[in-house]
Amino acid sequence: MYGAVTDGTLLGVQRSKRFLDTLTTVARTDLGYLLEARDALALVHRGRRTHHIQDPAVTLNWADGVLAKPFQPTDNGKLTRNDVTAKRDGGASERSGTCLT
Known part of the structure; x- marks a missing residue:
């Protein structure tokens, strides 16, 4: 593991699933990567x-x-949009979008 253990995101109780699937969930929750050494x-x-x-x-x-x-950034943030969907095991989800002006 790179970095300190305390730098990650806490997951809480996990449902029973394959070990590799659990590790993948950990990496995705923390917006990190699961890699081969x-x-x-x-x-x-x-x-x-x-x-x-x-x-x-x-x-x-x-x-x-x-x-x-294609590496030309936008001069201003008027067209910038944040769109995030959080999904929970079992089907519940929440979507949040923000248009910066």
Whole structure:
């Protein structure tokens, strides 16, 4: 596991299912990845927080004009929309959408 154990998202009680399915649920809940270890016969969980705190591999400056299509960001947030659906085992779901203006 990359990062501290306390950096993850708590799941609570889980229903009985296959072990690999449970590990996949853990990774998805934390917005992380379940990966094969490079140097051992093992699985590795890399959580969301480890992606957010790492140093950038590449930085680009929009003002320098080095970005071209399709890497052209929107100048403002008027067309930005957040659309998230949370689903629960058993069928219940909730959808939330926000249009930033």
